[in-house]
Amino acid sequence: MRLLRVGRAGSERPAGFDADGVLRDLASVVGDIDGALLADDRALAAVAAALGSGMLPAVPPGARRGAPVARPGKVVGIGLNYRCYAAESGAAVPERPVVFLKPGSTVCGPEDGIELPPGSTATDHEVELGVVVGRTLRRCDDPARALGSVGGYVAVNDVTERHLAADGPTWAKGKCCDTFTPAGPWLVTPDDVADPQALALELRVNGELRQRGSTADMAFSVAELLCYLSGLMTLEPGDLLLTGTPAGVAAGRPDPKPFLRDGDVVELEVEGLGRQRTPVRAAGWMDERSGG
Known part of the structure; x- marks a missing residue:
């Protein structure tokens, strides 16, 4: 999967690309792209399923791309x-x-x-x-x-x-x-x-x-x-x-x-x-x- 965070600095929303390369908004599925998500197999599976469903809203073109993972501890x-x-x-x-x-x-x-x-x-x-x-x-x-x-x-x-x-x-x-x-x-x-x-x-x-x-x-x-x-x-x-x-x-x-x-x-x-x-x-x- 390709996951990222989009939107104004400090207010980014989670997003990911579906199989057709369309960037989809993941805010209804997961809170953020962060360590908690990466450590949770069930949450990652839910993200993958949501991206495969074709039902998520597309991210508007031109949206700012923030750091792909919320601020790391180290x-x-x-x-x-x-x-x-x-x-x-x-x-x-x-x-x-x-x-x-x-x-x-x-x-x-x-x-x-x-x-x-x-x-x-x-x-x-x-x-x-x-x-x-x-x-x-x-x-x-x-x-x-x-x-x-x-x-x-x-x-x-x-x-x-x-x-x-x-x-x-x-x-x-x-x-x-x-x-x-x-x-x-x-x-x-x-x-x-x-x-x-x-x-x-x-x-x-x-x-x-x-x-x-x-x-x-x-x-x-x-x-x-x-x-x-x-x-x-x-x-x-x-x-x-x-x-x-x-x-x-x-x-x-x-x-x-x-x-x-x-x-x-x-x-x-x-x-x-x-x-x-x-x-x-x-x-x-x-x-x-x-x-x-």
Whole structure:
């Protein structure tokens, strides 16, 4: 199934595509697309049946698409997880996953816009496979059970302000800004993703190809990452895992490095998970939009 959330920010309604590709309103069937839904087999079966019935109202064309899963409790990122990216960065492939956390407030819709932080000079793009947890996972050492805990897969952009990330012992300051995790356009349930380690990824800025890779190049697979993380923390339904990015980021290019600027448009796609088209906005854009 392809599930998403549509409508004004803060008032999104659950929706999903039927077999004919028509986007249907699911508000009469389920309250939201969130961890509670992904953990409930009966509710998911009811959603599938409703989408197959042909009786649900269609979503009006042009409706805003929000983040496909309601704000996750945790956003867990993985660094240097593509061999090609490690090589581009001049770093060795890590012996263990490099883990960092992002706040849920970074997550936004796929077309909402990336707001540059004040004084930004090195805001960068990172196309990634996102994994949404659907079952609680704790201290798991069985890769099959780990994959069985997945509630769905999404395309994400792990936006990073490189100078802020370098300004401290951790990357947190460069990862935590509002709008720095555009997600979607939709969540795809695991039954429609044959192999998460065989997905193509691509990112363009203003039409120029910047990143192209495959999840086959991951140093640590989705199953391995879930097992490892579950030994550090309890993974809960609705949590979002960012699995790393392939080569081609702006930081890895010759000077002058093509970091994101006001007016740029970032387009990315993960095979089978849909395409984002996200504008880049100047610092202060969100304040102006909200009247703050």
